[in-house]
Amino acid sequence: MDEDLKRRMIEAGRILEQAGQGDWTRGHLSVRVPGAADRFYMKASKIGLEEMTLDNIITVGLDGEKIEGEHGRHNEVFIHSELLRARPDVNAVVHTHAPHAVSFSALGKPLQAIGHPGAIFAEGLPVFSETTELITTSERGRAVAAALGAHGAMLLQNHGLVTAAPTIEQAVYLALSLENACMMQLWVEAAGGAKALGKPDDIKAKRKHMFREEMFKATFAYLVRRLTRG
Template identity: 45%
Template sequence: MEGQGDAVWGHATVRHPGADTLWMKPAGLGLEEVEPGDMILVDLEGRVVRGTRPRHSEVFIHSEIFRARPEVGAVVHTHPAPSAVFASLGVPLRPITHEGTNFVPPDVPRFDETTDLIVTPERGRAVARTLGTRPALFLVSHGIVTAGATIEEATVNALLLDKAAGAQLRLPGGVPRHWTADEEALVKRSRIYHADNLASRWAYLRRSLARWERRSGA
């Protein structure tokens, strides 16, 4: 799971085309356990309208981002330890690796209104406001939220953000002495993290999963 798995916690959603509903990974299953038939359809009020499994209590992270941003087609929320720890330091994320340039500049927003679960529409709206038009945010001492036009984009954003945060976390106090300048970081972002390369990263993940399934006999 490339550091994104957290037992049965963490979730991803995809907007159902042409409707105010979203397909969600259900509660009670790990990310690596979910089969297509397990997915549930949830409306923007958090009601399960199709499927038999329960929804996650933090559905409002997803529904309120979808409500605020019609261009977003998928949202991911996970609890990778490097990102959760890094966000608690209160230092800016710097583009000290290629991955960091996918997000910075400007700095990745941090949601610090609470470290508790986001279980109400009001808190979901606050998360959506903090995210704004950005592709990702840190939930301080909690995890990350990423968004994208597709599930491929939102997922790869989660992997890249955690790798960037983990790299900086290895430094004393999480504070680097040198990092890529803003202008160059924007050039690198357009050169490295364009749609074709993100699709290639997703394809690699699918091949990796297929190899794992063959080895494990899944």
């Protein structure tokens, strides 16, 4: 039944929405079905990220076709199907139209490690700029997967962010961290641009501290507790 995994997807959706990444009904997330590498659970279309339930999560194949579920499938399913196809190490994908990430992508500038969240992406943040349109074909999905390469997060220029990770906890952590990093740099850019940045060795050390399994899990658990506090 994989009910626990679906419950974590539901929590992930509520966390992303609470963090300001819900673009009405437009964001989505997926998790590969354990023991069935060629299919994944995904949020349905026409509902908010915070409206997922055990009953409305759909099951989709790597060709992007719905296998199970009564609710509709997002047009941008191919971000998930092609990423999960290209990356056997990835089990969870998040795509949102996070407003700071979208705004930052319009600057056409590399992301800087203004604070801790920025340090997480110090090893590179790919930007998909082939089109700013929706990713509605498997061909475009493959192009997004190619742009992501072996990274865990990327920007879709003038569109949104994508994160891909072994676990949903990590994918959410990266999505929230990337949005915060973009927000911080937008503030700094608005104030004239960064004049002081940490030493490369400091940033490397910070990345190591911030990019840990324990950190992904503890942060997710905290965010779930915060949800229940309202």
